[in-house]
Amino acid sequence: MLNFTVGPVMSDENVRAIGAEQVPYFRTPEFSEIMIENEALMKKFAKAGDDARVVFITGSGTASMEATVMNVFDQNDKVLVVNGGSFGHRFVELCEIHDIPYEEIKLNVGKALKKEQLDVYSGKGFTGFLVNVHETSTGVYYNIDMISEFCKKNGIFLVVDAISSFLADDFNMKELGAQVMITGAQKALACPPGISVIVLSHEAVERIEGHSVKCMYFDLKSALKNGERGQTPFTPAVGILRQINARLKAIDTAGGVETETRKIAELAQDFREKIKGLPFEIVSESMSNAVTPLHPLNVSAYDVFMKLKEEYGIWVCPNGGELKDSVFRVGHIGALTKDDNTTLVNAFKDLQIRGLL
Numbered sequence: 001m002l003n004f005t006v007g008p009v010m011s012d013e014n015v016r017a018i019g020a021e022q023v024p025y026f027r028t029p030e031f032s033e034i035m036i037e038n039e040a041l042m043k044k045f046a047k048a049g050d051d052a053r054v055v056f057i058t059g060s061g062t063a064s065m066e067a068t069v070m071n072v073f074d075q076n077d078k079v080l081v082v083n084g085g086s087f088g089h090r091f092v093e094l095c096e097i098h099d100i101p102y103e104e105i106k107l108n109v110g111k112a113l114k115k116e117q118l119d120v121y122s123g124k125g126f127t128g129f130l131v132n133v134h135e136t137s138t139g140v141y142y143n144i145d146m147i148s149e150f151c152k153k154n155g156i157f158l159v160v161d162a163i164s165s166f167l168a169d170d171f172n173m174k175e176l177g178a179q180v181m182i183t184g185a186q187k188a189l190a191c192p193p194g195i196s197v198i199v200l201s202h203e204a205v206e207r208i209e210g211h212s213v214k215c216m217y218f219d220l221k222s223a224l225k226n227g228e229r230g231q232t233p234f235t236p237a238v239g240i241l242r243q244i245n246a247r248l249k250a251i252d253t254a255g256g257v258e259t260e261t262r263k264i265a266e267l268a269q270d271f272r273e274k275i276k277g278l279p280f281e282i283v284s285e286s287m288s289n290a291v292t293p294l295h296p297l298n299v300s301a302y303d304v305f306m307k308l309k310e311e312y313g314i315w316v317c318p319n320g321g322e323l324k325d326s327v328f329r330v331g332h333i334g335a336l337t338k339d340d341n342t343t344l345v346n347a348f349k350d351l352q353i354r355g356l357l
């Protein structure tokens, strides 16, 4: 299997070997140590600062999106949501479900957020901002510096879903003044799905302490309290947390977050070079290093996905809904190499010879 989807992605041998081990009991000093190390490395890689905290939620990325919305906002807030695709729409739905007053900035497929669009909302009393810095569904990467500046100017609490962008694109939580950053195990962390991660600034922790949440599992106060001793309120996905630990330590040893991001950036660049001349159009105004969204000019995108899967054993990421036949995405995260890019590009060339691209 050669997997170019955007998650779950391929894990390296080290991470997979841990997956084959027995899962240990976790109310132990040994597991606490792993969790404390996980928290420290997440803070380091997110550049969150010493006073930040990290919560590990057993659940996919959406669980952490929901926990965040529930714990940091309430009916007295007024939240601005960037909705440029299915993940932006998810934040809108979460505000609806949890009765958080909001307005959305709706963007057309493939379009970046522009300063003029944002400036309209300046001085309008917004208290919160929700954005998926990389809208993975369309492959659009937003200008986070511009968003950060807008939030700083207006004193707005900034929440960044960086689930598919963390490790793939530069991110400096402290400098950006982002109060919350969310990521997940199955994207560039390249572990199995089942854990998502919420990095919280000191201000975010204070906000959580001041809110009461009508939910047991997603009450972050209790997660923060337990986290002080390297524990979680309930049984977490122990095995995945051990895999995350190995992965974070490997990144640290290899040179840290900058080295990892450069590796992903180089893979993306290599792929984008190699597809030049093939009948594709790149459909995003502004891309993350994590993903290249492609529109095949002559055939259905879904048919290309199916042919690659069935006849070449290669997985790219199909799109759903309206984009099903026009766009598929190629990921550059996970245990992939430039040779793997060549294998995929050769499959494209073969499809072209067969008149299927």
Ligand SMILES: *Cc1c(COP(=O)(O)O)cnc(C)c1O
Binding pocket: 007, 060, 061, 062, 063, 087, 132, 134, 135, 136, 137, 161, 162, 163, 164, 184, 187
């Ligand atoms: C993958 C992803 C999520 C999380 O989706 P889950 O299926 O719940 O893990 C959320 N936001 C973005 C931008 C993503 O790429």
